[in-house]
Amino acid sequence: MANTPGGGALLVGFDDKTAEVVGADLDPEWLRHRIHQRVDIAPTIEERHLDGSRILVLLVAEAREPVEDTRSRLRWRVGGHCAPIDPAEWWLHQQRRRRHDAMAEPTNRTLRDVAPGALLIARANLEQVQGVSDSVMDDADLLRHLGVLPPGGNLTQAGALLFCPSERSLIDYGRWDVEGGDVIDRGPELRGQSLLEQIATVEQRLDAVNTAITIKGSFAETTVRRLPPRAVREAVLNGVTHRDWTTHEPTRVTWIDLDSALEVVSPGGFVGGVDAGNILAEHYARYPALADLMRAVGLVDKKGIGVDRMYREMVALGHRPPAIEQTSGPRVRTRLRGGDPVLPVLELMSAIRPSARRNDVKVALLVHTLLHHPFVNAETLAPVLQRDPLYAAEAIEVAAAARIGQGALIEELKDVWVLSTTSLEILERRRGATASGVLPYRRPTDEQQMLAVVRQWLAHHPSISSGEYGRLVGLTTTGGRGHLDRLVEAGFLERGLGVGRNAHYLSIQTERTNATDHGIRQ
Known part of the structure; x- marks a missing residue:
């Protein structure tokens, strides 16, 4: 089914010979995980009832790469039968369909089905990000500008998802006191809202619980949030943009009060060669049309550096880098843990010159490494940056050229690099730096x-x-x-x-x- 154009469906709970309903007792989550273990495919599984018996419907999406069965054979559906296919023939067929993206396909939805609230949000984003005024375009022109209303007048799948009311909650928001503890807020009912409106609703909830922390001392009194708002936003948007939309499972967004932590769990594993070990270096869109629409509306960065931004925003405050991993299901889980910033780290990062280097994820991760390890070189920095040693060597050169006041950010010691005397003075003149895990x-x-x-x-x-x-x-x-x-x-x-x-x-x-x-x- 996965090798077949358009995918397909499998019914569990019937006698193969007579088609009589016999029912199925399998646990859907166990079955989904087991199939994924055997053939690296995780179908959506729905429970149905027929003639008083429980059956399972496995909805199998078309795969981007050929999938072998448990006997290492490559087969697909031809009519009502499974037939062998040569890999070369399969790839030739894919080349003919290379431009196919389910999110770019037309739907039966039209302008009349669009939620007014979604249009308001899109207009506000466009005005803020691109400077496009409300008075420039009517609703139809706006949707054409975003590329979701083709000449035929039917919205694309991506357009319908983002702008039309949904029959279900696409995002499941919850707030806990501690992990596994009491639920403080189960969130509002999002059914009936478009994805754009559901995102805005969840962001409003997170903005309310992500309270400010006042910083006093050598700084002028200022405030920071318990988690960097930009990192929070990127975690949520990544969770809805790159998830598997063939399943009805919502993207789960959970705020944990006592830990000042956010966890986003999205259905579908890593795809396109991306994994937990290269997520900073590799970028891949499961649905290019949806990712382009998210960028066009101004929700995500045009350069696809949302994960980089999460890393930079977290470590710049002395927090741990994001934990992003694939779990069973498969699902991708992103976890951010914040709280009080580590003030010496905040002061050091704020002093870096030129100021543009404060936004450089390479520099941020290099400094973060030196806060916990006595030295770096290209060999030790490469896995941190998820790049090769040549890229790591370039990152070291960039950091070596950065300044802290009249001094350097880092200095060379023999054939490795360490924090400069100036940097160490900033970090060590504040009491409690080592208590925060800095410079152990x-x-x-x-x-x-x-x-x-x-x-x-x-x-x-x-x-x-x-x-x-x-x-x-x-x-x-x-x-x-x-x-x-x-x-x-x-x-x-x-x-x-x-x-x-x-x-x-x-x-x-x-x-x-x-x-x-x-x-x-x-």
């Missing part, structure tokens, strides 16, 4: 903390000197040597060559390996 490697007090820094360095270098260690942890050369000598006494390191600032230390494993190699050469 600075001035360690126990051997395990000391050893963690040393091991990170020795993973990329053959030895560590007292000067290098002191620079990483914020100690003098003498203080650094004292820490390293403690690790020697504890049996973690051995003293190498050199004295004073050039005193070098090696892991015992490295020292023994070198001694063994020397013996073999002799």
Whole structure:
């Protein structure tokens, strides 16, 4: 069915030979997940009742890539039968249909079916984002401008979804006190509203619960939200734009009060080669026509950088980066956790010059990494940016050119990069920075903390000197040597060559390996 143009439907609960209704006891969610495990297809499953028996209807959407069955065969439907198909023939057929997008197909909806509230929202967005005035176009011209009202007068599927009233809630909003605790607000009934109106309603709810936090101190008194509003908006819009619209399951938006957290769960797994490990680098629209309409209305960014914006907005306040993962179903879950900003981080990010670099996700993630790890290089930064080491090296060059007042943002230490003295002064002059999880490697007090820094360095270098260690942890050369000598006494390191600032230390494993190699050469 998935290999067949237009997909198809399978009925469960009938006798294959007689077509007699026998009923089905399978759990739909279990069946959907099991099918996805076996053939990487997750059909929509609906329960129906016929002649007093429960049956299941599996609605299978057409796949973008050929799907093999459990015997590694490629087949599709020809009339009432399954027939084998050669992969080359399948791709040739796809090439002929390459421009097909279900959201671009015409519907039986017309201008008369459009919700007035959706038009008001679209006009407000266009005026704000593009400067298009209300008086320029009538309703029909507006919809033509957005590309959802073709000459035939019938709305596209994307246009009908966004502008026409829906018979069901497309977004399920809820507010909890704690995760798994009591429901504070189940949200309004959204049935009867268009998707555009449902999005606006949910955003209003989130804006009300995402309260402001007042910041006092060296700043002029100002406020920030518990979660960055732009990150909240992007999480919701990504959840409705890139979800699987062949299923009737709503996109679930949950606010968790005590954690200042937002969770958005959207039906459908990752597609188009995107996964949790490359979501910053790869962009793919499941429904290009819908994604284009969302951009045209001004809801999402024209460059497809919504996920980048979520990351940047979160880490710029000292929060964790978004957690985006595929769960069973399949579904994609996006989780943002905020709360009080980490003031030293906020102050540092606000001081970056040129100011445009504050909006650079590369710089934001590099700084975030150095807030929790003593150094970076292209090799360690590449997986953080979800790019290759060449891109990471470019990011380091960009950050190295950025300024903090009269100083640099980052500085080079041997062949790696660390936060500059100027940056560290901003971060460390505020009390409670380390209590917020910032700079956990600075001035360690126990051997395990000391050893963690040393091991990170020795993973990329053959030895560590007292000067290098002191620079990483914020100690003098003498203080650094004292820490390293403690690790020697504890049996973690051995003293190498050199004295004073050039005193070098090696892991015992490295020292023994070198001694063994020397013996073999002799």
